[in-house]
Amino acid sequence: MPETIKLTASDGHAFDAYRADPVGKAHGGIIVIQEVFGVNVHIRDLVERWAAVGYTAIAPALYDRWEPGFEVGYEPADIEKGRAHKATANEHLDGVMADVDAARAAIADVGRVGAVGYCWGGFVTYLAACRLDIQAASGYYGGGIAEVAGEAPKCPTILHFGDSDGSIPMSDVETVRKAQPGVGIHIYEAGHGFHCDMRGSYDPRAAAIAGMRTTQLFEAVLRRGESV
Numbered sequence: 001m002p003e004t005i006k007l008t009a010s011d012g013h014a015f016d017a018y019r020a021d022p023v024g025k026a027h028g029g030i031i032v033i034q035e036v037f038g039v040n041v042h043i044r045d046l047v048e049r050w051a052a053v054g055y056t057a058i059a060p061a062l063y064d065r066w067e068p069g070f071e072v073g074y075e076p077a078d079i080e081k082g083r084a085h086k087a088t089a090n091e092h093l094d095g096v097m098a099d100v101d102a103a104r105a106a107i108a109d110v111g112r113v114g115a116v117g118y119c120w121g122g123f124v125t126y127l128a129a130c131r132l133d134i135q136a137a138s139g140y141y142g143g144g145i146a147e148v149a150g151e152a153p154k155c156p157t158i159l160h161f162g163d164s165d166g167s168i169p170m171s172d173v174e175t176v177r178k179a180q181p182g183v184g185i186h187i188y189e190a191g192h193g194f195h196c197d198m199r200g201s202y203d204p205r206a207a208a209i210a211g212m213r214t215t216q217l218f219e220a221v222l223r224r225g226e227s228v
Contacts, residue, residue, distance in 0.1 A: 002048055007060065007106055009098040015064035017103055018044050020051035028222030029107035031100060031134070032059040033117030033124045035196070036082030038071040042198050046116075055218070056110045060103040062089060062096055062124070074199050086120045090144070093127065100128050112222045114155075116214055117142065118195060122159070129153035136221040138214040141165055141192050146172035149179035156221055156228045157183050160210040162190035162203075186213060 002020035009015070018039050030050045034043050039061045050057035063070040063085045070085060072078035089096055104113050114136035117125030122142025129137035130151040137157040139145070145159065161173050170187075177185050188206035193199045195207045220226040 002044070002051070005106070007099070007102045009095070009102045011095065011098055013065060013095065013099065015099055015102075016061040016069070017058050017106065018047050018061075019056070019058045019106070020047045021056045022051045022054045024054075026056040026110040027054040028056075028111040028135075028218065029104075029113040030055045030057045030218065030222070031103050031107075031113065031115040031128070032057055033100065033115060033121030033128070034059060034062060035119035035121055035193075036086045037074065037078060037119075038063055038082070040071045040073065042196055053215075055222070056107045058103045058107050060099050062099055065089075065092065065095055065099070074196075082120075089120070096124060097127060097131055100124065101132050104132060104134060112136075112225065114138070114218050114222050116140075116218075119143075119193065123148075126153070126157070126159070127151070129155050129157045136217050138217055140195050140210065141168060143168050143172075146175040149176045152180055153183060156217060158213060158217055159183060159185050160188065160195075160206075160213075161185070162188050162192060162194050162206065164190065165192040167192050184213075186210065 039059045047057040112135040115125045115128045116138045118140045122139035123144045125139040126145045140160045190203035190206035191201045193201040194203040
C-alpha cells in the first residue's frame with residue numbers, strides 16, 4: 001500500500017516522502033519529482049502509477065524545508081504560492097539535491113534508480129542527472145535548465161518541452177540542445193503542464209507520447225540494465 005514515510009537528508013533535515021511499491025519484485029526505482037504545487041494528489045497518483053507497472057516509486061516533499069506539508073491545486077493563487085517556494089528552493093539547491101539523494105538512497109536496494117520530474121521538478125531532475133548517482137532521467141518542461149546547461153548529465157537523459165510553453169522559450173531549448181547534444185530533447189505541440197491531467201493545459205497526445213518515451217527509457221536502463 002502507498003504510504004507517507006519520513007526521510008532524513010545528509011544535513012540532518014527530516015522530511016516526508018510518498019512511496020509505493022509494486023506487487024512482486026521491483027524492476028527498479030523511480031524518484032518522482034514534484035511540480036511547484038508540492039506532493040499533491042497528482043504527484044501521488046503518478047507514484048502509484050509507476051508502482052502499478054512494476055517500479056518502486058517515491059516522491060520527496062522538497063518544500064518541507066520551508067513549509068512542511070505544502071500541497072496546493074492549480075488555481076492562480078496556488079500557482080503564486082508554489083512559485084514563491086520555488087524561488088526560495090532555487091536559492092538552496094544543495095538542500096534540494098540532498099533531499100532527492102535521500103529519496104534515492106531509500107529505494108536503492110530495489111535496483112537501478114531513475115528520476116522523472118515535472119515543471120520545477122523537470123529542472124530538478126536535470127540537476128539530479130548531473131549531480132547524483134542515478135541511472136536515467138526524464139524531465140518535463142523544466143524551466144531554468146538553459147541556465148545550468150553547462151553541467152552534463154552522468155546518465156541517459158531525455159527532456160520534453162511544449163512548443164507553445166509561455167514560460168520556456170524555444171531559444172532556451174536550443175541553448176540546451178547545443179550545450180548537451182547527448183541529451184534527447186523532444187518537442188510537442190503543447191503548452192506548459194501538458195502531462196498533468198488535472199490542469200487545463202493537459203494534452204493527451206503529447207502526454208501519451210512523452211510517457212511512452214519515458215517508459216521506454218526506464219525499461220531499457222532500469223529494468224534491463226542497458227546503457228542506451
